[in-house]
Amino acid sequence: MSTAEETAGGEAQAWGEVTPDAARRLLVAAVEAFAERGYHATTTRDIAGRAGMSPAALYIHYKTKEELLHRISRIGHEKALEILQVASRREGTPTERLAGAVSSFVRWHAGGRTTARVVQYELESLGPDARAEILALRREVDGEVRGIIEEGVRSGEFDVVDVHGTTLAVLSLCIDVARWFNVGGPRTPEEVGELYADLVLRMVGAQGPTA
Amino acid sequence: MSTAEETAGGEAQAWGEVTPDAARRLLVAAVEAFAERGYHATTTRDIAGRAGMSPAALYIHYKTKEELLHRISRIGHEKALEILQVASRREGTPTERLAGAVSSFVRWHAGGRTTARVVQYELESLGPDARAEILALRREVDGEVRGIIEEGVRSGEFDVVDVHGTTLAVLSLCIDVARWFNVGGPRTPEEVGELYADLVLRMVGAQGPTA
DNA sequence: GGCCACACTAAGCGCTCGCTCACCTTCGGC
DNA sequence: GCCGAAGGTGAGCGAGCGCTTAGTGTGGCC
Numbered sequence: 001m002s003t004a005e006e007t008a009g010g011e012a013q014a015w016g017e018v019t020p021d022a023a024r025r026l027l028v029a030a031v032e033a034f035a036e037r038g039y040h041a042t043t044t045r046d047i048a049g050r051a052g053m054s055p056a057a058l059y060i061h062y063k064t065k066e067e068l069l070h071r072i073s074r075i076g077h078e079k080a081l082e083i084l085q086v087a088s089r090r091e092g093t094p095t096e097r098l099a100g101a102v103s104s105f106v107r108w109h110a111g112g113r114t115t116a117r118v119v120q121y122e123l124e125s126l127g128p129d130a131r132a133e134i135l136a137l138r139r140e141v142d143g144e145v146r147g148i149i150e151e152g153v154r155s156g157e158f159d160v161v162d163v164h165g166t167t168l169a170v171l172s173l174c175i176d177v178a179r180w181f182n183v184g185g186p187r188t189p190e191e192v193g194e195l196y197a198d199l200v201l202r203m204v205g206a207q208g209p210t211a
Numbered sequence: 212m213s214t215a216e217e218t219a220g221g222e223a224q225a226w227g228e229v230t231p232d233a234a235r236r237l238l239v240a241a242v243e244a245f246a247e248r249g250y251h252a253t254t255t256r257d258i259a260g261r262a263g264m265s266p267a268a269l270y271i272h273y274k275t276k277e278e279l280l281h282r283i284s285r286i287g288h289e290k291a292l293e294i295l296q297v298a299s300r301r302e303g304t305p306t307e308r309l310a311g312a313v314s315s316f317v318r319w320h321a322g323g324r325t326t327a328r329v330v331q332y333e334l335e336s337l338g339p340d341a342r343a344e345i346l347a348l349r350r351e352v353d354g355e356v357r358g359i360i361e362e363g364v365r366s367g368e369f370d371v372v373d374v375h376g377t378t379l380a381v382l383s384l385c386i387d388v389a390r391w392f393n394v395g396g397p398r399t400p401e402e403v404g405e406l407y408a409d410l411v412l413r414m415v416g417a418q419g420p421t422a
Numbered sequence: 423g424g425c426c427a428c429a430c431t432a433a434g435c436g437c438t439c440g441c442t443c444a445c446c447t448t449c450g451g452c
Numbered sequence: 453g454c455c456g457a458a459g460g461t462g463a464g465c466g467a468g469c470g471c472t473t474a475g476t477g478t479g480g481c482c
Contacts, residue, residue: 022429040251041336044470054431059471061429121332121390124249165398165406168391173380176387179332180379187376195376202413233459255440265461270441272459424482431476438469446461452454 014079014112023061025051030068035114039069039125069122070130076119077137083108084144094152095206101148102174102200103193109177110189116178145171149204159205170200225290225323229282234272236262241279246325250280250336280333281341287330288348294319295355305363306417312359313385313411314404320388321400327389356382360415370416381411 015024015031029050033042044065048055062068087101109116123134146167152158160166177192187195226242229235240261244253255276259266273279298312320327334345357378363369371377388403398406 020429038249038251038335040249043468045468055470056432056472057430065470125252161409162406165403166410169384169407169410172387172391173384176383176390179387180383192376195373196380198372199377199380199414202416203410205413231459254438256438266440267442267462268460276440426481427479429476429478431474433473433475435472436470439467440465442465443463444461445463446459448459449455449457451456 026058026061027068027072031072031115031118034069034122035117039122066127070126072118073126073134076115077134080108081137081141084141088144088148094148094155094157095201098148098152099197099201103197105174106177106196107189107193109174110181110192113178113181113183120175120178142167142171152204157207166204170203237269237272238279238283242283242326242329245280245333246328250333277338281337283329284337284345287326288345291319292348292352295352299355299359305359305366305368306412309359309363310408310412312356314408316385317388317407318400318404320385321392321403324389324392324394331386331389353378353382363415368418377415381414
């Protein structure tokens, strides 16, 4: 709510479902640390320190450092998927739904940049099993966007030659927001969301008003 | 040349200017390792091993592990900038030059994915001085693309409301290719380059034939 | 009040990291 | 045929890593 704190502290509300309290504090601390330094450059001592605890406390709530990343990644991907599912199943034309999906997806990547960074860019630090689980979620994410684009093509609203390639490009554009978005920068997450929704409608050749 | 080897081995020719031979082999080994595991997860023993040398040999040619990343990053950014400069200064309309710039930029990110990954995603592992130097190169990259878009807007070929935001989006789209492109996948770098050139022309509202 | 389950800490184990150092080989110049 | 520089190796240092273990405080329940 308050725009004063927009770091992971401000994003903490997204982790409200995680209990008990100490486990959540550790998770939020891990998100901050992983986003700043990357998974491999983050030490368990750093995570515990940010949460105001001793290094050993981490291992009461999590078996390994990797389990922290795994949990963060799964919760984050589930949230991202949920955002797209809600947007995709709303009433409206494919044009309206694609614009809504892109703008809310981008808003999440920009506003929750700290979390999104970890979710989108630390995937390869996971072990094979955890990575496979997350990749399944990503295929679902992909499917939601492709579904809207396919509908728009069928209805004649969109003009797209390569549906898979365009889907990939749209998602890629949205995801990369987490890499470059700067909280102190000139744009708000909402502004980027609107700009990107417009750009994506142009990419798919939407007929309606694009601005 | 040969399409048989498209890993960093095949990209090795791009490092031809680096001498002596042993220093180049170490650099290529470092590119491969950084791209696979990330900078922090790569050990100097791994780099030296890939180059067929003992761990100590690394320190004859480079002062630290970070110097390897710094050199890779600078050479890579200079190459990326050169690609855009050549495309930008060619003869032709803004539409033609933007399409050429995007397709060759994307081709580089897809074909030289191993290198591009390190160049685009390991920036934050550099120390402050090295990072500042690289960021200056990135601003030049940004300026090249923005220049073409501004010209297209002035000539009336492009319909762009937010030039800075659109420039950011175009570059973001191209750069993210390095994250998802798979050498064994269904698309060649050339195909992705053509698709993306088309998508970018749509994004800027280019008037001419977009396919 | 006595007791136990739980959350947490201080200390530190075994290991691997980036990096160094003493020594060895190879080879062109005279 | 000897020499010094250049380029390499094997062994290992100090530091910091992920993680463990023995012990401490604390709050709820009979």
